[in-house]
Amino acid sequence: MSGNQAEIKEQILKKFEEVFGDTKGAKVYFAPGRVNMIGEHTDYNGGHVFPCALTIGTYAVARKREDDQLRFYSMNFEQLGMMESSIVDLKPEKEADWTNYPKGVIWAFGEKGYQVPAGMDLLLYGNIPNGSGLSSSASVEVLTGFILRDFFGFGVSNQDLALIGQYSENKFNGVNCGIMDQFAIAMGKEGHAIFLDTADLSYEYAPIKLENARIVISCSNKKRGLGDSKYNERRSECETALAELQKVVGINTLGDLNEEQFEAYQSAIQDEVRVKRAKHAVYENQRTIQAVEALKNNDIELFGKLMNASHISLQNDYEVTGIELDTLVEEAWKIEGVIGSRMTGAGFGGCTVSIVKTEAIDTFIEQVGAAYQEKIGYAADFYVVEIGDGPSVLSDVL
Ligand code: GLA
Secondary structure, three states, X not given: OOOOHHHHHHHXXXXXXXXXXXXXXXXXXXXXXXXXXXXXXXXOOOOEEOEEEEEEEEEEEEEEOOOOEEEEEEOOOHHHOOEEEEOOOOOOOHHHHHHHHHHHHHHHHHHOOOOXXXXXXXXXXEOOOOOOOOOHHHHHHHHHHHHHHHHHOOOOOHHHHHHHHHHHHHHOOOOOOOOHHHHHHHOOEOOEEEEEEOOXXXXXXEEOOOOOEEEEEEEOOOOOOOHHHXXXXXXXXXXXXXXXHHOOOOOOOHHHOOHHHXXXXXXXXXXXXXXXXXXXXXXXXXXXXXXXHHHHOOOHHHHHHHHHHHHHHHHHOOOOOOHHHHHHHHHHHOOOOEEEEEEEOOOOOOEEEEEEEHHHHHHHHHHHHHHHHHHHOOOOEEEEEOEOXXXXXXXXXX
């Protein structure tokens, strides 16, 4: 399905009626996806990130029920049909597939002292490409929390919605993610990226004024697969490196070190691979701080160079890129009019983010697309994206 918001609304309401009988008492909601401009794999290392919410995301039609039942339907996974469950005794189950995300959030609200008193009918439609690394799962989590707050009047802020979403992903879905994705989605602001210090959640909105350039997402169409287990592995490598460094220097996180300090203390890390992982975390954090400074000074060229350096570090030191993402980025770098290009998100598949001069966008899509197809054997997809707001209600009660 494509189309503008009004068309999407019409189609999802029609589908809701088809699946759940009628739309009486239902409401329409939206939560964005996100892209991270720079600051990758720093959010669980006490560093900075610089993501923004997108105008593509997840739409929901939701209706409160009188009983304990949960009925779910996704227009992205129509083959699964309607999936049913109950708010009582929620547990992650393989067969529950994507519904483990909304279920996890309902469970997490309960864990945080906000008992969800009744079930719901929930239909979702996402126009974030599945498995693209633009955080479709975090979008569903924040959206579910946003709906629960609207239904039951829970006294939680948008920042709390991000934390509850992350908690559910960590504890219910078993992915040890940081706070970046849920925070970017819950706190998104049109035209701005969020400079977030993950050590204390202090943040600042920075306008992204690209003038003659746009943000282009190149989607590798390689599904993450083993990504989640590799993600958890990187996280524990960083934790071990931190513990080794703490024997020689009083720090709380890798984000507490600058480059010089890291070079002075790195010999405390007992393994070469862990040195590389920690080096990435430290240098990437410093790059992110510099990149936001560059943006404030209107130095978009420097911002782009720092994006490129981020990719090289993720490729060589953090080793989370792979041939698909490297091909997309290396082909992008060859094109005149590309200000910066890097992988974004967890890596191991997913997509890249590039800042491309408007007049070079067609050439970019054509040339990167052709080179990718030739080398990898299947096509990449390209999206010119806009930075949007956080979650919103799109209708009154029907
Ligand atoms: C995933 C996680 C985030 C973050 C990125 C890497 O998107 O969900 O918390 O760690 O990877 O920067």
